[in-house]
Amino acid sequence: MLQPKNLLQEEGSPYLRQHGDNPVHWRPWSSAALAEAVRLDRPILLSVGYAACHWCHVMAHESFENDEVAEVMNRLFVNIKVDREERPDIDQIYMAALASMGEQGGWPLTMFLTPDAKPFWGGTYFPREPRYGRPGFIQVLNAVDAAWRGKRASILQSATELSRHVGQRLGNTAPAGEISPQALETLAQGINGMIDRELGGLRGAPKFPNAPFMQTLWLSWLKSGDQDRRGAVIKSLEHMLSGGIYDHVGGGLARYSTDAHWLVPHFEKMLYDNAQLIRQLNWAYATTGKDLFRIRIEDIVDWLLREMRLPMGTFASSLDADSEGEEGLFYTWTRTGIETVLGDDSPSFFKYFTITKPQSWEGDPIIHQTSGQAEKSVEDRQVVAGLTSRLLVEREKRIRPGRDDKALTDWNGLLITALAETGRSLGRRDWIDVGAKAFSAIVASAENGRLPHSSLGDKRLYPALSSDYAAMINAAVALFEATGDGSYVNHASSFLDALDSWHADTDKTGYFLTASDSADVPLRIRGDVDEAIPSATSQIIEAMVRLASAAGDIEMQERAWSVAAHAAGRIQSQQFGQAGIVNACALALEPSKLIVIEDPARPTLVSVPNRNPDPRRVDIFLPLGGDASQAKLPGNELPDMKKAGAYLCTGLICLPVITDTSKLEEALRRR
Incomplete structure (x- = not known):
């Protein structure tokens, strides 16, 4: 049984710790906190924010640090605080519920849930005293309590219907859709018009x-x-x-x-x-x-x-x-x-x-x-x-x-990719090394072969989300391109294995954001919607396409196509909010790879792709006389490892071998 006190001080999130001295009896999101709400038969007051959020600080100072407000919260509700960066799965569920109510989203997110975690009303920032056209927070708390006591049956019914709607919207399955160049063109036209x-x-x-x-x-x-x-x-x-x-x-x-x-x-x-x-x-x-x-x-x-940069090399x-x-x-x-x-x-x-x-x-x-x-x-x-x-x-x-010193695996993966790519383009090997060290630190934090989503010192939040594995696959491929070290491809393959084991849906046509053994989620969502970063689904498609190109794996390429097609089927009416999936489908439509073979002591060709980065292309650099199995061309053909040259392929079609730097530059820019 949880004690009637604030339980956030020892959490692995700086945002949660910021609220550890509040007089509110905060709980972190957990199975135990949800069980407490059921046991007490009380509604849940869910507050979601993040450490750098200005209005989160304002509401905390005005209300959560106030004894009078805290007394009402503690008496009427089970109060749960969530760091949206630690738990984007929870945040996305209840932000979608707020949007379904016709309300403007944002943080802090303030939601009221039934004891079994179904949303029934909410908003964002509420001032302690009435202003900005908003009611005061104590007024809100008492009004919600009165509604819960007086209209409980109707609230439970509407909460069940809302939860069903959110589940269908965020976790739905759809037949495979068409992947065509027109989808990218239509979306680009719309964005260009804005x-x-x-x-x-x-x-x-x-x-x-x-x-x-x-x-x-x-x-x-x-x-x-x-x-x-x-x-x-x-x-x-x-x-x-x-x-x-x-x-x-x-x-x-x-x-x-x-x-x-x-x-x-x-x-x-x-x-x-x-x-x-x-x-x-x-x-x-x-x-x-x-x-x-x-x-x-x-x-x-x-x-x-x-x-x-953090002491272990992550960020x-x-x-x-x-x-x-x-x-x-x-x-x-x-x-x-x-x-x-x-x-x-x-x-x-x-x-x-x-x-x-x-x-x-x-x-x-x-x-x-x-x-x-x-x-x-x-x-x-x-x-x-x-x-x-x-x-x-x-x-x-x-x-x-x-x-906020927590190291998020997916965000670090995004940065590692950027450091590896710009390190190549600008000749900054030191940046590549920085990315490699961050990658190694994240790999070393794995437990039983599974990555954490977040790390703060020796505190780690397991299990990882699908976005974590996808971002790390993309980071591994970028480091492989930058270093030629084949072990990165092996790491990427192991991350994909973990995705398949813990996140795949039953028909193997897509993935859920949360792992199958995550016991505290009210529903499993796909992760199709972009936020400030591309959606988890889009990162997965990109990761599978790029890993298939790096490994020369046609079967994996076909799997990536299937995942992309089913994602395309799910998003047909919401593309502005899911641009990441459209972008990833464009990569799946025309995967591109470049294999460069030359003497590492006298490189000439390698500088051309380095200074011509292209998000659609995977580059593989091999020494003369190297292992040809690492340079599979479409159709399982192998290049001539005894002669310097560049092989540029799009889909299943490759240009004739290119040996001249100016012609390679022309081919890459034309592509």
Whole structure:
């Protein structure tokens, strides 16, 4: 029997620990907490958030730290707190329930559940006192309690119907759909029509980086040659990188801007945003040659190594938006503050940067750049770096925002992939080594052959989600491409085995997000819906396609096609929320691989694919006289290992062997 006290202090989530001193009798999500609700016959108050969430902090300070509010919560409800990053499966279920009620989603998510965990009412942030057109939180608590006592039968019926609806929406099975180039083209047309032609990103505010949408446009350009799609991505990246959403002093992108100009961010920095940005900047630099993209990659990686790397070599999840109780305080500057640090060099700084304080922003001014300043700062890179480094030294003396030190396996997998790919493109072997160390640390954390989803010191949360295995397969293939070490392919195969063992559906046409032995989930969902990162299903399809190419496994390629086709069948009416699956289906439609064979002591061809990254292609580099079994061509044919050359294949069709670097460059760019 659980004790009537707060049980969060020893959890492996910094977000949960932040609430460990609340007078609320919080429980972590668990079978024991759910059983307590049944035993007491009380509704569950479920609160979902994450460590870097500004409004989560506001609600915690106003309500969860308040004795009067806590007394009502403790008397009427079983109170469960969830870190959405630890338990995206739980978060997605109840966020979908809120959406089905016709409510706007967001965090903190506040949901009221029946004792058997079925949702019946909810919202997001509630103030302690009535304001913003919202009722006060104690009013909400008492109203929910009164409804539960007076209308219990109807609440139970509607909760059962809502749960059934959510289950069908998130965990449904559908016949295989058609995988065709038209799906990508239709989605790209729709997204392209929503692009802000002046400022990049989607029109309006707030503005999110939206990596899955940017990838749709990029894949569409690669397929069709439509320069408008390419231009939309390039413009979006340029505006993000010059706006206040980018940290011009320390590097790294904030989660989103509250305005349409990329100026005023919510200042939290998320690992996943920056991992995906690095990868897309790499593509943009390769096709444009613009040094702005290369410089920002370098600065983001420097920030990650300086502020986000954990002792074991993995990376922390996020940095908070707030410090000293104020959002953005750590990152913003007054003109006087800049002049105090830079002295006579201050006019030089303002030649490259602008500081702005919009009326809607209560803090100090925000550093950003005009397009002209961004171009000039690239030309005068060393001067600018000298100025910002002095501000960075001064900024390090401030009280830092909180860091969420849990290492999430899937988010780390995204970053490892980005480091391996950009390390190849920019000739940074040290970045590849950083990615390899993070990969090894995650592999070493496995227990009985199964990865954790989250690690915080010696505390680990098992079992992994399907997204964890998928991200690690993609990371393994990227490291194989970067190093030529075949052991990474073996690791990837073992991760796919774990997916098959614990996450596959009964007819082997897809996967569930949670493992089959996860005892505390009210229902198993597919993981088809994108969030700020591509959905678990889309990552699985990409992983299977890429691993099949790396291993030369036709049977695996056919399995990937089946998973993609059934995913396509499930999403026919919701593609904007499931762009990741459309993108992954495009990879399954035309898998591409390049095998390069040459003398490692005198390489010439290898530099060509390194500087021409393509998300559709897997690259395999082998030495002359090497093991031909590692270089299977379609139809199980093997290349001539005695002669230097490059073999470029799309699907089952390969070009004649290419031995000239200029011809290989032409073939890759034409492809």
